[in-house]
Amino acid sequence: MTDADIQTLTQFNLAETDDGYLLEIGGDAGGLLRLAATPEQIVAILDALDALLSDDDAASDPVEPAD
Numbered sequence: 001m002t003d004a005d006i007q008t009l010t011q012f013n014l015a016e017t018d019d020g021y022l023l024e025i026g027g028d029a030g031g032l033l034r035l036a037a038t039p040e041q042i043v044a045i046l047d048a049l050d051a052l053l054s055d056d057d058a059a060s061d062p063v064e065p066a067d
Contacts (some may be wrong), residue, residue, distance in 0.1 A: 007027025007028050007029050008027060008028045009025070009026075009027060010026050010027060010028050010052070011024065011025065011026030011032065012025055012026075013023055014042075017036070019036065019038075020021045020036060020037055020038045020041075020042070021036070021038075021039070021041075021042050022034060022035070022036060022037075023035040023037055043055075
């Protein structure tokens with residue numbers, strides 16, 4: 001994959017369905033990707049995002065001096 005293949009996220013929707021969830025993801029080149037996801041898959045996505053964001057937060061937190 002090259003940088004030319006990467007789109008900028010322009011749309012994100014999440015809706016609950018009878019079987020789980022429907023994810024809709026759109027990029028700046030147009031079109032919409034629609035994905036059915038189970039509750040377990042949504043939890044895995046949330047856990048991955050939380051871990052990624054927690055790592056970013058830890059890297060930017062100032063170091064507290066020891067007493």
